[in-house]
Amino acid sequence: MGQLQLIAHGMSDDEVDFDLLDLLRKSLGIDGNSTPRPAKTGVLEDAEYIYDNSTDVALDMRGTKTAASSVWKLIQEKQYSTRDWSKHELHPKAKDESTVDFIFLMDLLNFCFWSDGTSAEQYAVEYRGKTWTGYWSLVAAIQRALDEGTIRRMYSRWWRLTGGGLQEHQSQVHRSGATASSPPIPLLGDRMYCLREAGYVLQDRFDGTFTACIEQSQGSAAALVNLIVDNFPCMDDRHTFEDTTVRFHKRAQILVADLWACFEGEHYGSFHDIDRITMFADYRIPQMLHSLGCLQYSPPLESHVRQRKTIESGHSWEIQLRGCSIWCVELLRREIQRQHPETHLNAILIDFFLYDSMKELEAKGHECIAHHRTRSIWY
Numbered sequence: 001m002g003q004l005q006l007i008a009h010g011m012s013d014d015e016v017d018f019d020l021l022d023l024l025r026k027s028l029g030i031d032g033n034s035t036p037r038p039a040k041t042g043v044l045e046d047a048e049y050i051y052d053n054s055t056d057v058a059l060d061m062r063g064t065k066t067a068a069s070s071v072w073k074l075i076q077e078k079q080y081s082t083r084d085w086s087k088h089e090l091h092p093k094a095k096d097e098s099t100v101d102f103i104f105l106m107d108l109l110n111f112c113f114w115s116d117g118t119s120a121e122q123y124a125v126e127y128r129g130k131t132w133t134g135y136w137s138l139v140a141a142i143q144r145a146l147d148e149g150t151i152r153r154m155y156s157r158w159w160r161l162t163g164g165g166l167q168e169h170q171s172q173v174h175r176s177g178a179t180a181s182s183p184p185i186p187l188l189g190d191r192m193y194c195l196r197e198a199g200y201v202l203q204d205r206f207d208g209t210f211t212a213c214i215e216q217s218q219g220s221a222a223a224l225v226n227l228i229v230d231n232f233p234c235m236d237d238r239h240t241f242e243d244t245t246v247r248f249h250k251r252a253q254i255l256v257a258d259l260w261a262c263f264e265g266e267h268y269g270s271f272h273d274i275d276r277i278t279m280f281a282d283y284r285i286p287q288m289l290h291s292l293g294c295l296q297y298s299p300p301l302e303s304h305v306r307q308r309k310t311i312e313s314g315h316s317w318e319i320q321l322r323g324c325s326i327w328c329v330e331l332l333r334r335e336i337q338r339q340h341p342e343t344h345l346n347a348i349l350i351d352f353f354l355y356d357s358m359k360e361l362e363a364k365g366h367e368c369i370a371h372h373r374t375r376s377i378w379y
């Protein structure tokens with residue numbers, strides 16, 4: 001019985017025992033290569049391991065069930081979907097290769113926007129008559145650089161970027177966008193390093209454009225995440241927890257998710273296994289999950305976060321916050337699926353919705369617990 005017949009019987013990739021399948025194939029004398037296994041990133045499995053071994057972060061099951069109902073209700077009311085990605089005024093609208101390279105550049109640098117001081121001292125970019133901070137400061141800086149001709153066609157300049165005036169170019173991108181009083185963007189040197197590294201790799205291995213990476217992954221989101229982390233070290237977001245290597249791959253995953261949402265599951269955004277992508281372990285969603293009553297912190301951790309003290313990259317607290325958040329969104333997704341079996345909502349849309357909701361709350365001045373403060377290029 002071939003793999004397709006098994007899956008035709010309603011078994012998902014996760015349920016198919018590929019070792020048994022190979023054994024069956026051999027015992028029935030069916031030749032041919034072993035059954036092609038679907039790509040997996042390992043992120044969800046590692047998140048469950050972290051959750052099972054966490055002592056300072058816990059999930060509140062009652063809170064998660066309640067949150068599932070309210071998140072579902074709000075997503076329905078707003079008719080939230082992949083279409084919302086392109087509705088954001090700063091996100092690129094063209095459905096072509098230039099937007100693929102825009103998203104690649106954006107998610108290459110999509111990390112760590114918080115400043116040491118108060119939010120008033122945050123890096124900010126003026127663009128189209130507004131002042132943008134956080135993630136949107138990055139998107140505005142790229143859009144402004146494109147308007148001003150600092151960056152022309154993304155990939156066609158990658159080599160000159162990495163070979164030549166990257167230093168000047170990068171500080172120009174961020175300087176040209178910054179408001180007069182704005183402090184510099186955090187980790188500017190690290191951002192230049194990421195640009196240089198990615199430029200070399202893209203030029204050397206993928207003909208200077210990220211569309212080549214998409215083509216190589218043959219429509220698999222998990223394979224594309226694995227291709228990204230295998231070729232771009234600055235996206236290989238893995239750490240050690242309880243002597244075990246755990247993977248988050250946050251920027252690699254959000255890059256694939258942004259492509260999927262931007263192209264609405266078509267063309268460069270078409271992935272048959274997009275549901276293998278998990279929530280993106282950043283510093284905003286844990287904050288939202290805590291505010292929703294889904295996550296609980298131990299008293300020492302809660303006190304540390306409330307006092308806005310930094311947590312070192314790779315510290316157990318940080319790993320627990322990131323891993324338990326991924327697992328929490330997975331349980332939210334499963335609860336929504338249980339309550340509404342007729343629908344299909346993946347972790348990406350739940351995540352995007354939680355992030356946008358967090359930003360709306362912040363804009364309205366709602367006081368949530370502070371986000372944890374870890375300086376790193378991973379998120």
Ligand SMILES: Nc1nc2c(c(CN[C@H]3C=C[C@H](O)[C@@H]3O)cn2[C@@H]2O[C@H](COP(=O)(O)O)[C@@H](O)[C@H]2O)c(=O)[nH]1
Pocket residue numbers: 084085088110111112113114133134135136279280281282283284285351352353355356379
């Ligand atoms: N988990 C998750 N993390 C996200 C996003 C986004 C923006 N995604 C857009 C695309 C589709 C959605 O509709 C959003 O409009 C940024 N971040 C991360 O947050 C941090 C920035 O925070 P702040 O300084 O407050 O802007 C930083 O680590 C950044 O990498 C998301 O969606 N999910």
